[in-house]
Amino acid sequence: MSTNVIDHQTERTITRADLAESVYQEVGLSRNESAVLVETVLEEISLALIADDTVKLSSFGTFAVRQKNERVGRNPKTGEEVPIKPRRVLVFRASHVLKDRINKKTETKTN
DSSP states (O other), X not given: OOTTTSOSSSOOOOXXXXXXXXXXXXXXXXXXXXXXXHHHHHHHHHHHHHTTOOEEETTTEEEEEEEEOOEEEEOTTTOOXXXXXXXXXXXXEEXXXXXXXXXXXXXXHHO
């Protein structure tokens, strides 16, 4: 993605609109087509995860849904034991490529 579209120097949240704008700038689709493309990709990822499929994006990471069993938790204020119901949780595991890119950025900030 073009660095002039998404400012990597300031801490902020990247939105769907930002992603669509990047596609518009980099690929040359219309703004509307870019927004539809971003929505389609996100919808496909969502549907795959709902179906318990794993989504692997090369050089980025892997999204998966994990089943967590029922367990007993504790209310930190009162100490009372509370049952935590079984549930499915989304997990993301970053690729080594992404981890290396993040760590290189951190190293250049500290030097």
